[in-house]
Amino acid sequence: xxxxxxxxxxLIKTRGQQVTLSCSPISGHRSVSWYQQTPGQGxxxxxxxxxxxxxxxxxxxxxxxxxxxxxxxxxxxxxTLELGDSALYLCASSLSLQAGVDEQFFGPGTRLTVL
Amino acid sequence: QQQVKQSPQSLIVQKGGISxxxxxxxxxxxxxxxxxxxxxxxxxxxxxxxxxxVSEKKEGRFTISxxxxxxxxxxxxxxxxxxxxxxxxxxxxxxxGAGSYQLTFGKGTKLSVIP
Numbered sequence: 001x002x003x004x005x006x007x008x009x010x011l012i013k014t015r016g017q018q019v020t021l022s023c024s025p026i027s028g029h030r031s032v033s034w035y036q037q038t039p040g041q042g043x044x045x046x047x048x049x050x051x052x053x054x055x056x057x058x059x060x061x062x063x064x065x066x067x068x069x070x071x072x073x074x075x076x077x078x079x080t081l082e083l084g085d086s087a088l089y090l091c092a093s094s095l096s097l098q099a100g101v102d103e104q105f106f107g108p109g110t111r112l113t114v115l
Numbered sequence: 116q117q118q119v120k121q122s123p124q125s126l127i128v129q130k131g132g133i134s135x136x137x138x139x140x141x142x143x144x145x146x147x148x149x150x151x152x153x154x155x156x157x158x159x160x161x162x163x164x165x166x167x168x169v170s171e172k173k174e175g176r177f178t179i180s181x182x183x184x185x186x187x188x189x190x191x192x193x194x195x196x197x198x199x200x201x202x203x204x205x206x207x208x209x210x211x212g213a214g215s216y217q218l219t220f221g222k223g224t225k226l227s228v229i230p
Contacts, residue, residue: 042222043159043204048215055215090158102216106158
């Protein structure tokens with residue numbers, strides 16, 4: 001079974017630009033979550049999508065947005081990039097069962113560098 | 116604010132020794148506590164997890180101890196090996212409305228196992 005894939009793996013942008021990152025979940029997984037990982041703040045939750053709807057959102061500014069398509073693939077967008085947006089952006093997918101715990105499977109991440 | 120506090124930030128252990136990483140939480144709504152292992156260039160991978168109604172769970176060389184009254188849990192790695200050298204994250208899982216959920220992570224512990 002193929003794992004979570006993220007594209008691109010590396011990205012370099014300049015301040016003020018915008019960027020779109022892509023995530024393909026494990027086949028059959030309906031929920032996709034996004035996390036930002038930095039050395040200082042660790043792993044921080046951005047948002048979670050299920051059936052093309054955002055179900056939960058972390059404490060990030062509106063410059064961070066996302067969407068999910070009917071095939072469960074997800075994209076996140078960051079507009080007006082700032083230096084502090086440099087981070088590893090991780091996508092995780094899960095089955096999102098109604099009961100029990102959802103084990104989240106992480107992709108390798110997209111390393112974004114803002115110059 | 117939901118928080119999970121993890122210590123130590125870094126840990127150096129001799130091969131064959133015991134590695135111990137501690138975490139504490141505040142929010143009693145957390146109902147599942149996973150540990151993730153992350154190697155450089157990879158996304159976090161689930162290592163072992165525990166529910167709060169269990170005081171200990173063991174899988175191979177990895178053991179989680181859980182103290183519900185103290186709101187603390189810890190990871191013990193027995194017979195630590197150089198291949199265990201990685202960053203370890205504790206996390207706490209809570210369900211929100213409309214079936215949403217969110218993982219809150221500790222800031223990570225970089226473990227180095229020296230021969």
